[in-house]
Amino acid sequence: MYPLNPNEISFPDPSLYHPQDGLIAYGGDLSVERIWFAYQQGIFPWFNPGQEILWWCPDPRFVLFPSEIKVSKSMRKVFKDGIFSFTENQCFEEVIRHCKNIYREHQEGTWITSEMEQAYIRLHRLGKAKSVEVWREGKLVGGFYGLDMGSVFCGESMFAKVSNASKAGFIYFVHKYQYQYRVIDCQVYTEHLQSLGARMINKLEYLSFLQ
Structure with missing residues (x-):
């Protein structure tokens, strides 16, 4: 694990540095410049409140290729019935909150610290982070946010207040941008996203999409 120099924005090259658990570095700060540079290298911050900032580049990497999105029969019916409507970047701060x-079941607390929250809000204001909102009967019931890297979208977190809301938002997003994003980075495994078609790929393969 590599200690970051607080006076410069740099990271060890993840294509050459292969820690077994994916933990690349620690320290630094959550400035917009450092976070954006990290994502360009395939690295993201993830740590618990009270911990030093931890930076990760896991191998293998959990991703979804838009052409491989899985839409179940029940989700097709959700779209056919028009249960939800969708917007983008209408209330980013509410989504991240x-x-x-x-x-979340089996999870104590949150990794989205107040400092992390404010950092991604600043990235959104600079046009680098985007949100998807899911609505039902005029109420915000689901959504997610992440960073737009051009040909790669790096998903950060999602929420749902009613059944199928986050799934519907994700499917809407993948279908809309299937020709823009070569891959959607899901970072680490979740059963929820695996059910939608996400799978593991080699870290070096993922890094190649960022070049």
Whole structure:
């Protein structure tokens, strides 16, 4: 694990440095410049409140290729019935706040610290982070946010207040941008995203999409 120099924005090259657990570095700060540079290298911050900032580049990497999205029969019916409507970047701050505060089974607390929350809000204001909002009967019931890297979208977190809301938002997004994004980075495994078609790939393969 590599200690970052607080006076310069740099990381060890993840294509040459292969820690077994994917933990690349620690320290530094959550400035917009450092976070954006990290994502360009395939690295992202992930740590618990009270910890030093930890930077990761896991191998293998959990991703979804848009052409491989899986839409179940029940989800097709959800879209056919028009249960949800969708917007983008209409209430980014509300989306990240819900992602921060939503209850998650088998998880204590949140990794989205107040400092992390404010950092991604600043990235959004610079046009580098985007949100998808899912609505039902005029109420925000789901959504997610992440960073737009051009041909790669790096998903950060999602939330749902009603069944199928986050799934619907994700499917909507993948279908809309299937020809823009070569891959959607899901970072680490979740059963929820695996059910939608996400799978593991080699870290070096993922890094090649960022070049």
